[in-house]
Amino acid sequence: MSAEREIPAEDSIKVVCRFRPLNDSEEKAGSKFVVKFPSGGEDNCISIGGKVYLFDKVFKPNATQEKVYNEAAKSIVSDVLAGYNGTIFAYGQTSSGKTHTMEGVIGDPHKQGIIPRIVNDIFNHIYAMEENLEFHIKVSYYEIYMDKIRDLLDVSKVNLSVHEDKNRVPYVKGATERFVSSPEEVFESIEEGKSNRHIAVTNMNEHSSRSHSVFLINVKQENLENQKKLSGKLYLVDLAGSEKVSKTGAEGTVLDEAKNINKSLSALGNVISALADGNKTHIPYRDSKLTRILQESLGGNARTTIVICCSPASFNESETKSTLEFGKRAKTVKNVVTVNEELTAEEWKRRYEKEKEKVARLKGKVEVLEQELSRWRAGETVKAEEQVNLNDINEAITPVSGMEESVVEQPTGPMPATPALMIGSTLGLEERQKLELERERLYQQLDEKDEEINQQSQYVEKLKEQMLEQDELIAGTRRDYEALQSEMNRIQQENESAKEEVKEVLQALEELAVNYDQKSQEVDAKNKEMESLSEELMVKQASLNTTTTELQQLKDMSSHQKKRIAEMLSNLLKELGEIGTTLGSEGSEIKISNDSAKLEEEFTVARLYISRMKSEVTNLTQRLQDIENKEQDSNKKVTEYEKELGECRLLISQHEARMKSLQESMREAENKKRMLEESVDALREECAKLKAAEQVSSASESEKKEANELRLALEQQMDQLRDAHQKQVAALRDEIAEKQQLINDIKDSNQKLSLAQQQLQSDYEKIKSEETEKSHKLQELIATNERREQARKDLKGLEDTVAKELQTLHNLRKLFVQDLQARMKKNMSNEDNEEDGGSLAQKQKISFLENNLDQLTKVHKQLVRDNADLRCELPKLEKRLRVTMERVKALETALKEAKEGAMRDRKRYQYEVDRIKEAVRQKNLARRGPAATIAKPIRSGQHHSLVAGGGVTRPQGSNPADDAQKRRSIVVGGKD
Numbered sequence: 001m002s003a004e005r006e007i008p009a010e011d012s013i014k015v016v017c018r019f020r021p022l023n024d025s026e027e028k029a030g031s032k033f034v035v036k037f038p039s040g041g042e043d044n045c046i047s048i049g050g051k052v053y054l055f056d057k058v059f060k061p062n063a064t065q066e067k068v069y070n071e072a073a074k075s076i077v078s079d080v081l082a083g084y085n086g087t088i089f090a091y092g093q094t095s096s097g098k099t100h101t102m103e104g105v106i107g108d109p110h111k112q113g114i115i116p117r118i119v120n121d122i123f124n125h126i127y128a129m130e131e132n133l134e135f136h137i138k139v140s141y142y143e144i145y146m147d148k149i150r151d152l153l154d155v156s157k158v159n160l161s162v163h164e165d166k167n168r169v170p171y172v173k174g175a176t177e178r179f180v181s182s183p184e185e186v187f188e189s190i191e192e193g194k195s196n197r198h199i200a201v202t203n204m205n206e207h208s209s210r211s212h213s214v215f216l217i218n219v220k221q222e223n224l225e226n227q228k229k230l231s232g233k234l235y236l237v238d239l240a241g242s243e244k245v246s247k248t249g250a251e252g253t254v255l256d257e258a259k260n261i262n263k264s265l266s267a268l269g270n271v272i273s274a275l276a277d278g279n280k281t282h283i284p285y286r287d288s289k290l291t292r293i294l295q296e297s298l299g300g301n302a303r304t305t306i307v308i309c310c311s312p313a314s315f316n317e318s319e320t321k322s323t324l325e326f327g328k329r330a331k332t333v334k335n336v337v338t339v340n341e342e343l344t345a346e347e348w349k350r351r352y353e354k355e356k357e358k359v360a361r362l363k364g365k366v367e368v369l370e371q372e373l374s375r376w377r378a379g380e381t382v383k384a385e386e387q388v389n390l391n392d393i394n395e396a397i398t399p400v401s402g403m404e405e406s407v408v409e410q411p412t413g414p415m416p417a418t419p420a421l422m423i424g425s426t427l428g429l430e431e432r433q434k435l436e437l438e439r440e441r442l443y444q445q446l447d448e449k450d451e452e453i454n455q456q457s458q459y460v461e462k463l464k465e466q467m468l469e470q471d472e473l474i475a476g477t478r479r480d481y482e483a484l485q486s487e488m489n490r491i492q493q494e495n496e497s498a499k500e501e502v503k504e505v506l507q508a509l510e511e512l513a514v515n516y517d518q519k520s521q522e523v524d525a526k527n528k529e530m531e532s533l534s535e536e537l538m539v540k541q542a543s544l545n546t547t548t549t550e551l552q553q554l555k556d557m558s559s560h561q562k563k564r565i566a567e568m569l570s571n572l573l574k575e576l577g578e579i580g581t582t583l584g585s586e587g588s589e590i591k592i593s594n595d596s597a598k599l600e601e602e603f604t605v606a607r608l609y610i611s612r613m614k615s616e617v618t619n620l621t622q623r624l625q626d627i628e629n630k631e632q633d634s635n636k637k638v639t640e641y642e643k644e645l646g647e648c649r650l651l652i653s654q655h656e657a658r659m660k661s662l663q664e665s666m667r668e669a670e671n672k673k674r675m676l677e678e679s680v681d682a683l684r685e686e687c688a689k690l691k692a693a694e695q696v697s698s699a700s701e702s703e704k705k706e707a708n709e710l711r712l713a714l715e716q717q718m719d720q721l722r723d724a725h726q727k728q729v730a731a732l733r734d735e736i737a738e739k740q741q742l743i744n745d746i747k748d749s750n751q752k753l754s755l756a757q758q759q760l761q762s763d764y765e766k767i768k769s770e771e772t773e774k775s776h777k778l779q780e781l782i783a784t785n786e787r788r789e790q791a792r793k794d795l796k797g798l799e800d801t802v803a804k805e806l807q808t809l810h811n812l813r814k815l816f817v818q819d820l821q822a823r824m825k826k827n828m829s830n831e832d833n834e835e836d837g838g839s840l841a842q843k844q845k846i847s848f849l850e851n852n853l854d855q856l857t858k859v860h861k862q863l864v865r866d867n868a869d870l871r872c873e874l875p876k877l878e879k880r881l882r883v884t885m886e887r888v889k890a891l892e893t894a895l896k897e898a899k900e901g902a903m904r905d906r907k908r909y910q911y912e913v914d915r916i917k918e919a920v921r922q923k924n925l926a927r928r929g930p931a932a933t934i935a936k937p938i939r940s941g942q943h944h945s946l947v948a949g950g951g952v953t954r955p956q957g958s959n960p961a962d963d964a965q966k967r968r969s970i971v972v973g974g975k976d
C-alpha cells in the first residue's frame with residue numbers, strides 16, 4: 001500500500017442501470033418497449049418519455065452477465081483486496097432482474113451473476129498476489145424482513161441487532177461469520193443460506209420480493225514481513241422490490257409488510273436524498289436497519305456501486321421512472337474512502353514523530369500569526385509582504401487532518417463532522433459536547449435495547465422450538481396413549497369374549513348334565529324293560545323247568561320201573577332160590593335119612609350158592625350204583641342233550657318239512673295200495689266166479705244145484721270175509737290216521753315250543769346287545785360325569801376360597817358388631833339415665849352400619865369374583881406381553897442395526913466428501929502451480945470450520961513446492 005492511498009479520496013457513488021428484456025407476460029400483454037438508448041459514443045444514457053438520464057453505465061437488455069460484471073463490479077475486487085470497503089446493491093421493482101444481476105445461476109459460467117464472479121475473482125486475485133500475505137476470509141449471510149435481521153446461516157437467530165464498533169462503524173452483532181478458504185465453501189454457504197430461507201417461508205417469490213438479502217464478505221490480510229494489516233468489507237445486497245404498495249393490491253398483514261419494506265426502502269431513499277442534498281445536517285441512517293447497515297456504503301467509507309434494474313415495458317413505465325430518479329439522486333452522493341489499515345507500533349511511532357514535528361511547525365506559525373494579530377489589534381496595518389502566507393499553513397494542516405480522520409480515528413464519515421461544525425457556530429462548545437454525549441448515550445441505549453430485543457427474540461425462538469418439541473412429545477404420548485387405550489379396549493373385549501366363552505362352557509356343562517339325566521332316565525327305563533323281559537324269561541325258564549321236571553319224573557318213573565324190574569328179578573331169583581332150597585330140602589330129607597355127610601355137602605353147596613347169590617347181590621347193588629352214577633352222568637348228559645335238543649329241534653323243524661312231504665307221499669302210496677288191494681279183491685272175486693263157472697260148466701246139471709248152493713255159500717262166505725276184511729282195514733286206517741294226527745299235534749306243539757325258544761333266544765341276544773350298548777353309553781356318561789365332577793370340584797375349590805374370605809369377613813363383621821355392642825353397652829352404662837331415643841338412634845346407626853357392612857361384603861364378593869376372573873386373564877396377558885416384548889426387542893435390535901448402518905454410511909460419506917474436497921484442492925493447487933498456502937487454523941466452538949478443517953489440514957509434505965511457497969497464505973479463522 002503506497003502512502004498516497006492513505007489519503008482519503010472523495011468518490012461519488014457509482015450508479016449503473018440495467019434493463020432486462022421484455023418478459024413473456026409483458027409481450028403477451030402487448031407491452032411496448034418504452035425506453036430508448038440514444039446512440040452515441042458511450043452507452044451511459046437512456047431516455048424515457050422524452051426525459052434523459054445519465055448514469056455511469058447503461059446496460060441494454062442484451063448485455064451479458066459477464067459484461068455487467070466486468071464493467072460494473074470487477075474493479076471492486078481489487079479495492080476490497082487493497083483494504084477498502086465496498087458495496088454493490090441492486091435496486092428496482094420486483095422481477096426487474098435484481099436477483100438475476102446479483103446472483104444469477106450460480107455455477108453456470110454464462111448465467112452466473114455478480115456474487116459468484118466476485119468470489120471467484122477474489123480468490124484468483126489472492127492466488128496471484130505477492131507471496132508474503134496471509135488472508136482471513138469470512139462470510140455472513142442474512143436477510144432483513146419487516147426490519148428484522150434474520151441470520152440465514154443459523155436459523156435460530158431471527159432478530160439480530162445492529163451495533164457500532166469502537167470506530168463507530170455499524171455492524172450486525174451476533175451474525176454468523178463463516179470462515180472460508182475456497183470459492184466452493186462460499187457457494188456452499190450461499191446454498192445453505194438460500195435453503196434456510198426457503199424452509200422458513202411458504203411463498204418464496206413473495207418473500208424475496210419483500211425482503212432484502214445481504215451477503216457480506218470480510219477480507220483481512222496480513223503482510224508477514226512488515227505485519228501490516230488491511231481489511232475490507234464487501235456488502236452484496238439484493239434489495240426488496242421497490243414498487244409502490246398500491247400496485248400489489250396488498251391487504252392486512254401483507255400490507256403491513258409491504259409498508260414496512262417500503263419503509264426501509266423509503267428510509268434508503270431519504271438517506272440518499274439527504275446525502276444528495278449537501279446542506280442536510282442530519283442523515284436518517286437510524287430510520288431502518290437497512291440504512292444503518294449500509295451507513296458506511298452511503299456517504300461513508302466505501303466504494304459503492306448501485307445497479308438499478310428496470311423493466312423496459314410500458315406497463316412498468318412509472319416504476320421505471322421512479323427507479324431512474326432514485327439512481328439519479330444516488331449518483332450525486334459522495335463517499336470518502338480510505339484504506340482500513342491497522343498500524344504497527346513502529347508505524348505509530350513514526351507517525352507520532354511526524355505529528356510532533358508538525359505540531360512544532362504549527363506552533364511556530366501560530367506564534368508568527370499571533371504576533372501579526374496583536375499588531376492588527378493594536379491598530380497597526382501590516383504590510384502585505386509582512387503578512388503570513390496562509391497557504392503555507394494550509395499545506396501543513398491538510399495531510400494531518402486527513403490522517404486523523406482516516407487512520408487514527410476511523411472516521412464515521414464526513415457528515416457527522418459537518419453538522420457538528422454547523423451547530424458549533426450557533427451553540428456553545430460545551431452545550432454541543434453535552435448534546436453529543438447525550439446523543440451518544442441514547443444511541444448506546446438504543447443499541448442495548450436492540451440487543452435485548454434480539455436476545456428476547458432468540459429466546460422466543462428457542463421457546464418456540466421447545467414448544468414444537470413438546471407438542472411433538474405430546475402428540476407422541478397421545479399416540480402412545482391412544483395405542484394403549486386401543487390395546488386396553490382390545491383386552492377388555494377379549495376379556496368379555498372370554499367371559500362369554502366361560503358362560504358358554506357353563507351352559508354346555510349344564511346341557512351335558514341335562515343330557516346325562518335324560519340318559520340315565522332312559523337307562524332306567526331300559527333296565528325296567530330288561531327286568532320285565534328277564535321276568536318273562538324267568539317265566540319261560542320256569543315253564544322249561546316244569547317241562548324238564550316232567551321229563552325228570554318220566555325218567556324217575558322209568559328208573560322206578562327199572563328198579564321194580566330189578567326187584568322183580570331179584571324176587572324171581574329168590575323164588576328160584578327157594579325153589580332150589582325146597583328142591584334141596586326134599587333131597588336132604590331123603591338124604592338126612594340116608595347120609596349126614598351128604599347133607600353137609602349140600603349145605604356147603606347151598607352156602608356156596610348163598611355166597612354166590614350174595615356176590616351176585618353185591619354185584620347187583622354195585623351195578624345199581626353204577627347205573628345210578630350213569631344216571632347222574634346221563635342226567636348231565638341230558639342237560640347237554642337238552643342243549644343239543646335246541647339244535648336238534650332246529651334240525652327237526654327242518655326235517656319236519658321233509659317229513660310232511662314224505663307223509664303226503666306215504667298217504668298217496670297208501671291210497672294206491674288200497675286201490676290195488678281193492679282191485680286185487682275184485683280180481684279174486686272174478687277169479688272165484690270164473691272158477692265156479694268152470695265147475696258149473698264142467699259138472700252136470702245135477703250137480704248144478706249143488707254147485708249153486710256151494711256158490712251161494714261161497715259168495716256168502718266171501719262177502720262176509722270181504723266185509724270183515726274191509727272193516728278191519730278201515731279200523732286200522734282210522735287208527736293210523738289218529739296216530740298220525742297225534743304225532744302231528746305233538747310235533748306242532750314241539751315246533752311251537754322250539755319257535756318260542758328261538759324267539760326267546762333271539763330276544764335274549766337282542767337284549768344282551770342292547771345292554772352292551774347301554775353299558776357303553778353308560779361308561780361315556782360316566783366319563784362326562786367325571787369331567788363334570790372335576791369341574792365341580794374346581795368350582796368348589798374356588799367357592800371354598802371365596803367362602804373362606806367370606807368367613808374372615810364375617811368374623812371381622814362379628815368382631816365389629818361385638819365391638820359396637822360393647823361400645824353401645826358402655827355408652828348405655830355411661831348414659832344410664834338418658835332417654836330411650838339415644839339407644840334408638842344408636843340402633844338405627846347400627847342397622848345402617850350393618851347394611852353398609854352387607855353392601856361391603858357384597859362388593860367384596862364381587863371383587864373376589866372379579867379378582868378370580870382377572871387372575872385367569874393374567875397368564876394370557878402375560879403371554880401376550882411377552883410376545884410384544886419380544887417384538888419390541890426385535891424391532892429395537894433392527895433399529896440399532898439400522899442406526900449403526902446409517903452411522904457407518906455417514907462416516908463413509910464424510911470420508912468420501914473429505915477425500916473429494918482434498919482431491920479438488922490438490923487439483924486447484926496443481927493448476928495454480930506455486931501459489932499461496934491456505935493455512936486454516938481451527939477455531940474452537942466453530943462447528944463449520946471444525947468440519948471443514950478436517951479436510952484442510954493436509955500434510956505439508958504432500959506438495960513439495962509448499963516449503964518454498966509458505967509466505968503467501970489465506971488464513972481462515974485465526975486471531976479475530
Ligand code: ADP
Nearest residue numbers: 019020021061093094095096097098099100101
Ligand atoms: P427480481 O429479483 O428483481 O425480482 P429476477 O432477477 O428474479 O427479478 O428476474 C425476474 C425474471 O426475469 C427471472 O426469470 C430472470 O431470469 C429474468 N431476467 C431478469 N433480468 C434478465 C436479463 N437481463 N436477461 C434475461 N433474463 C432476465
Ligand code: MG
Nearest residue numbers: 098099208209
Ligand atoms: Mg429477487
